[in-house]
Amino acid sequence: MTTLLETRALEAFYGDFQALFGVDVTVGEGETVALIGANGAGKSTFLRAITGLLPAKGQKVSFDGQEIAGLPADRIHKAGLAMVPEGRRLFPSLTVEENLLIGASGGRKGPWSLAKVYDLFPDLVAKKNNPGTALSGGQQQMVAIGRALMSNPRLLLCDEISLGLAPKVIKDIYEAVPRIREGGTSILVVEQDVGQAMAVASRVYCFMEGRVTLSGPPGELTRAEIAAAYFGTKTDEEAA
Amino acid sequence: MVWVNAIVQGVLLGGLYALFAAGLSLMFGVMRFVNLAHGDFIVTAAYLMLALVTGFGIHPAFAVLFVLMALASAGYLNQRILLNRVLGADLLPPVLVTFGLSIIIQNALLEVFSADSRRLNAGWLDTASFRLSEDISIGALPLLMFVAAVGVIAAMQFIFYRTALGRMLRATSDDPEIVPLMGGNNAHIFAIATLIASVVVGIAGIFLAMKTNFDPAAGPARLLFAFEAVIIGGLGSLWGTLLGGVILGVAQTIGAQIDAGYQILAGHLVFLAILVARPRGLLPKM
Amino acid sequence: MTVTTPTMPAQRTNRIALALRLLLGLVTVALALAPVWAGRADLRLLMEVLSFLALAQMWNLLAGYSGLISIGQQAFVGLGGYLFFALAMFAGVPLLAALPLAALLTALVALPTGWIAFRLQGAYFAIGTWVIAEVFRLSAAQIGALGGGSGISLPVDLARSLAESRGAREVVMYYIAFALGLVSVLLVWMLLRSRWGLALTAIRDSEPAAEAVGVATRKVKFLIYVLTAGVTGLVGGFIFLQKLRITPEAAFSINDWTAFVIFIVVIGGIGTIEGPIIGVIVFFALREVAADWGTWYLIGMGAIAIAVMLIDKRGIWGAVKARYGLSILPVGRVLDAAPPAKPD
Ligand SMILES: Nc1ncnc2c1ncn2[C@@H]1O[C@H](COP(=O)(O)OP(=O)(O)OP(=O)(O)O)[C@@H](O)[C@H]1O
Ligand SMILES: [Mg+2]
Numbered sequence: 001m002t003t004l005l006e007t008r009a010l011e012a013f014y015g016d017f018q019a020l021f022g023v024d025v026t027v028g029e030g031e032t033v034a035l036i037g038a039n040g041a042g043k044s045t046f047l048r049a050i051t052g053l054l055p056a057k058g059q060k061v062s063f064d065g066q067e068i069a070g071l072p073a074d075r076i077h078k079a080g081l082a083m084v085p086e087g088r089r090l091f092p093s094l095t096v097e098e099n100l101l102i103g104a105s106g107g108r109k110g111p112w113s114l115a116k117v118y119d120l121f122p123d124l125v126a127k128k129n130n131p132g133t134a135l136s137g138g139q140q141q142m143v144a145i146g147r148a149l150m151s152n153p154r155l156l157l158c159d160e161i162s163l164g165l166a167p168k169v170i171k172d173i174y175e176a177v178p179r180i181r182e183g184g185t186s187i188l189v190v191e192q193d194v195g196q197a198m199a200v201a202s203r204v205y206c207f208m209e210g211r212v213t214l215s216g217p218p219g220e221l222t223r224a225e226i227a228a229a230y231f232g233t234k235t236d237e238e239a240a
Numbered sequence: 241m242v243w244v245n246a247i248v249q250g251v252l253l254g255g256l257y258a259l260f261a262a263g264l265s266l267m268f269g270v271m272r273f274v275n276l277a278h279g280d281f282i283v284t285a286a287y288l289m290l291a292l293v294t295g296f297g298i299h300p301a302f303a304v305l306f307v308l309m310a311l312a313s314a315g316y317l318n319q320r321i322l323l324n325r326v327l328g329a330d331l332l333p334p335v336l337v338t339f340g341l342s343i344i345i346q347n348a349l350l351e352v353f354s355a356d357s358r359r360l361n362a363g364w365l366d367t368a369s370f371r372l373s374e375d376i377s378i379g380a381l382p383l384l385m386f387v388a389a390v391g392v393i394a395a396m397q398f399i400f401y402r403t404a405l406g407r408m409l410r411a412t413s414d415d416p417e418i419v420p421l422m423g424g425n426n427a428h429i430f431a432i433a434t435l436i437a438s439v440v441v442g443i444a445g446i447f448l449a450m451k452t453n454f455d456p457a458a459g460p461a462r463l464l465f466a467f468e469a470v471i472i473g474g475l476g477s478l479w480g481t482l483l484g485g486v487i488l489g490v491a492q493t494i495g496a497q498i499d500a501g502y503q504i505l506a507g508h509l510v511f512l513a514i515l516v517a518r519p520r521g522l523l524p525k526m
Numbered sequence: 527m528t529v530t531t532p533t534m535p536a537q538r539t540n541r542i543a544l545a546l547r548l549l550l551g552l553v554t555v556a557l558a559l560a561p562v563w564a565g566r567a568d569l570r571l572l573m574e575v576l577s578f579l580a581l582a583q584m585w586n587l588l589a590g591y592s593g594l595i596s597i598g599q600q601a602f603v604g605l606g607g608y609l610f611f612a613l614a615m616f617a618g619v620p621l622l623a624a625l626p627l628a629a630l631l632t633a634l635v636a637l638p639t640g641w642i643a644f645r646l647q648g649a650y651f652a653i654g655t656w657v658i659a660e661v662f663r664l665s666a667a668q669i670g671a672l673g674g675g676s677g678i679s680l681p682v683d684l685a686r687s688l689a690e691s692r693g694a695r696e697v698v699m700y701y702i703a704f705a706l707g708l709v710s711v712l713l714v715w716m717l718l719r720s721r722w723g724l725a726l727t728a729i730r731d732s733e734p735a736a737e738a739v740g741v742a743t744r745k746v747k748f749l750i751y752v753l754t755a756g757v758t759g760l761v762g763g764f765i766f767l768q769k770l771r772i773t774p775e776a777a778f779s780i781n782d783w784t785a786f787v788i789f790i791v792v793i794g795g796i797g798t799i800e801g802p803i804i805g806v807i808v809f810f811a812l813r814e815v816a817a818d819w820g821t822w823y824l825i826g827m828g829a830i831a832i833a834v835m836l837i838d839k840r841g842i843w844g845a846v847k848a849r850y851g852l853s854i855l856p857v858g859r860v861l862d863a864a865p866p867a868k869p870d
Contacts, residue, residue: 272648273649274648274649274650274652274653276597276649276652276653322832322836325836326835326836330839331593331595331648331649332589332595332796332835332839333835333836333839334649335595335597335649335652336788336792336831336832336834336835337831337832337835337836339597339785339788339828339831340827340828340829340831340832340835341828341832342828343781343785343824343825343827343828343831344824344825344828344829344832346824347821347822347824347825347828348821348825350821351821351822351825460656460780463653464653464656464657464660467650467653467657468657471646471650471654501664501667501668502668504660504664505661505664505665505668508657508660508661508664509661511657512642512657512658512661515642515645515646515654516642516645519645
């Protein structure tokens with residue numbers, strides 16, 4: 001398996017506050033990888049750092065054989081890295097279809113098109129002329145995913161796409177994952193729901209306080225290990 | 241009848257004010273940026289047109305083309321090099337930088353063109369008119385101005401709502417932070433918005449040059465008219481801006497009909513009255 | 527933004543602050559004695575400096591602390607001037623009483639203008655204040671009793687009521703200017719040391735945060751707007767008492783009463799009490815050197831204002847303060863750690 005994304009000792013800062021301390025993560029071609037971790041562990045920060053939303057100048061992030069750390073976010077996007085941001089962030093004054101179309105602004109060629117996205121999420125067809133924000137939470141999430149797919153990414157980053165959604169809706173959305181992978185896109189999901197992460201991913205990284213505390217294929221990790229990596233060592237106390 | 245005439249002339253004058261205002265409205269819409277030197281850029285365009293036509297004897301059609309191209313490139317570069325640096329949550333830097341620009345431009349114009357008030361001779365456009373009745377006739381130039389204003393606003397509306405560029409501009413207006421995740425470059429998008437606004441400023445300046453006397457200090461008043469049209473119309477609405485321009489124009493011509501000294505004052509007072517009655521303007525979008 | 531830690535040992539910082547405070551005290555004493563040592567021309571220059579210091583302190587209070595960027599303060603300078611003339615000439619109010627009365631009336635007029643201007647936010651507020659100033663200017667030009675567009679002069683015998691000899695009049699006027707300069711600094715200083723100071727510094731540092739902890743930001747800002755209008759009107763009354771003649775163009779000049787004042791505050795250091803003091807010195811020093819350059823002088827000022835915004839928007843004193851933790855007129859609290867409070 002060839003490596004698609006690789007970070008080496010990645011650090012990230014908000015002003016003087018350090019949010020990531022030497023994070024090593026790799027995603028292979030065709031893989032689905034999950035990042036788990038408690039609130040504030042640094043998962044979103046990790047995504048922001050690799051997409052260029054947070055400055056990562058002088059660091060080591062290689063993507064598709066290219067060094068992307070420090071590039072402006074729009075250049076990284078054009079290299080084939082797309083993100084579904086935390087909280088969906090649809091553009092309120094754009095319709096559903098316009099939200100999708102704007103995802104294709106980078107001009108990358110590939111399997112994804114408006115028709116393909118509507119095929120993946122048929123619910124959106126009837127809503128295509130509605131403002132993006134007039135949809136249900138699940139449908140908004142579909143638009144956000146579709147918008148990212150429209151750029152025909154090599155790697156799709158999804159930040160907590162199940163947050164605040166009903167179990168049935170979460171199931172619908174995760175059903176799209178295999179079909180996205182079929183198109184040749186690798187996936188990195190951030191999930192707070194550990195069960196969901198274990199079910200979908202071939203490898204899991206657990207973050208805590210800006211560091212990777214555990215990683216490996218779901219089958220090889222025990223519940224106790226995960227709990228320890230997730231909450232810190234004092235598992236009993238934290239679980240209470 | 242003089243009142244009807246005042247209203248008709250006021251509506252046409254409103255076209256010019258809408259042209260003053262459209263660029264301001266666009267820049268505020270896309271990047272919440274207010275350029276206090278807006279009026280001075282309009283006056284600069286007027287001087288540029290005047291210098292090209294009367295100074296260098298260039299054919300007016302080429303002069304128009306040149307003015308618009310010069311304004312477009314100056315607008316793009318100004319945004320990329322200077323204004324983008326001061327965009328942000330803190331209001332002080334953009335206000336001060338553009339206020340400083342305003343002072344620089346006024347004094348530079350004074351240095352180059354002297355304080356004399358000037359006007360561009362528009363030839364037959366100045367004199368031709370259509371007679372509607374005994375007391376009402378419509379000048380060709382005011383009519384052209386109004387048609388141009390409607391055309392400019394329709395074009396901006398089309399760009400904004402029907403093109404990929406417009407989609408990007410609206411998205412940037414909504415949430416600039418994640419636009420890079422769509423492959424957009426904010427610095428470039430902002431500069432494109434300013435480029436479009438500057439072309440409109442150029443058109444406004446060319447009409448200003450033909451319509452009235454102007455001097456290097458004429459910019460601030462143009463900024464105020466533009467601002468009033470935007471607020472009367474409602475933030476974010478381009479057709480509202482046209483309506484705002486028309487209301488301001490009518491208020492001024494009616495004021496002038498009462499007493500020549502009341503023209504500008506009447507415009508300001510109507511603006512303040514509308515601000516009190518409808519703080520969000522007549523056709524608010526935001 | 528990075529948090530700048532003082533790079534000098536605290537002891538040395540304290541010694542420098544003490545020295546500067548001493549200097550400020552000496553300058554104040556020297557100014558208090560100026561009629562003794564200064565010639566007539568110097569005295570006039572000092573009056574102007576002190577008037578601008580007062581205007582700058584007010585604009586700084588408005589923009590630097592309350593976040594209200596006004597480019598229409600000439601409205602209140604002119605209004606104060608015209609009200610002063612009207613009270614003195616038509617209502618027969620003694621000159622020294624007409625000044626504070628004009629200030630009070632100016633503050634009253636600021637109630638409705640503020641009510642209107644506060645409907646606009648941010649940069650649009652700035653332009654709105656300018657429109658209001660234009661309304662005042664155009665209206666003044668329409669009032670025949672006040673001379674209309676050509677303005678009006680204060681009759682000589684009225685000016686004489688201040689003092690019989692010209693020399694004595696200038697001394698009286700100088701002390702008015704001295705009081706204006708001193709009071710403006712002390713007013714801002716005391717305001718910041720009072721419970722209002724907490725609210726104001728909270729608004730300056732972050733308005734949403736101030737609101738979140740219960741500062742009634744709108745009310746505070748409105749009161750500051752009215753207060754600064756009153757003091758600005760007082761200074762306006764004095765400026766035209768000194769000039770003895772008022773015209774709409776001079777009274778409501780945006781260049782003289784707002785652009786220059788903004789320049790002073792910004793170059794000196796907005797949001798600090800010391801900033802306007804330093805700015806006024808820089809401004810008049812620059813003017814002495816470059817006023818003959820005409821348009822180039824103004825172009826240079828515009829360029830300097832832009833440069834300050836691009837290089838360090840905190841201005842001279844703001845940069846010094848951040849770097850060395852210096853404060854000549856301490857407001858008695860560590861700004862960033864202060865829990866903002868609600869004024870009554
Ligand atoms: N804009 C910001 N400015 C300052 N600190 C921030 C900012 N965003 C996040 N942080 C801090 O960085 C750390 C990591 O935050 P991050 O958002 O990456 O966590 P997360 O793992 O995505 O959490 P969640 O599950 O809540 O989304 C936290 O301590 C957070 O408080
Ligand atoms: Mg997160």
